[in-house]
Amino acid sequence: MSILSRALAPLAPVMVLPLLLSQVPANAAPAHQSHAAKTGPASTGATTDIIALPLSPVLPAGQRVCAAKAPSGLGYTMLRPATGATPAGSDIVLINYIGYLAATGAVFDQGMQSPLPVNGVIPGFSQGLQMMAKTGIARFCIPAAMGYGAQGSGPIPANSDLVFQVELVDYKTAAEVEAMRKAQAADPAAPKEAAAPSQ
Numbered sequence: 001m002s003i004l005s006r007a008l009a010p011l012a013p014v015m016v017l018p019l020l021l022s023q024v025p026a027n028a029a030p031a032h033q034s035h036a037a038k039t040g041p042a043s044t045g046a047t048t049d050i051i052a053l054p055l056s057p058v059l060p061a062g063q064r065v066c067a068a069k070a071p072s073g074l075g076y077t078m079l080r081p082a083t084g085a086t087p088a089g090s091d092i093v094l095i096n097y098i099g100y101l102a103a104t105g106a107v108f109d110q111g112m113q114s115p116l117p118v119n120g121v122i123p124g125f126s127q128g129l130q131m132m133a134k135t136g137i138a139r140f141c142i143p144a145a146m147g148y149g150a151q152g153s154g155p156i157p158a159n160s161d162l163v164f165q166v167e168l169v170d171y172k173t174a175a176e177v178e179a180m181r182k183a184q185a186a187d188p189a190a191p192k193e194a195a196a197p198s199q
Helices: 003-008 016-021 035-039 123-129 174-186
Strands: 075-080 092-101 107-117 137-142 162-172
Antiparallel strands (some): 092 162
């Protein structure tokens, strides 16, 4: 279970994911495709290289810095800017994300199609989410004071600055999520697409 998910389990009911996913077309292409996926295999032979376990990716220094800083101290870089409405603190977002330590680049958490309440995450992450519009991708450089601070959390040492790359797939207000739950409970045979209003 991810760091964010553990902290938010009571706040993000299991039903939120299917409700939010109903807005994502089944044939939607992933946001990022590797060069090999676009052009085919890079080589024709298999290697005998052994992958060291546990798999612990480390991101390079250039992906651990942000280009701008908010007055609060939150660093940010809009990697794929998007326009439109942004989520409020009371909304529930559906995101793809990866979290890593600013000092070393070691990845500590990642998730795909993860539903999270905006105000149910660390302050720097919450503030960053409220700066994004749907389909946008951003990098957030979160100082320790806006993260886990002196206590740390799981694989995150105390007083660690954090970096997250986040893609905002979708978001709904708490009222919309509740209305979708009620509609689904009233008619469980109805298609999920019909029960989920678009924003």
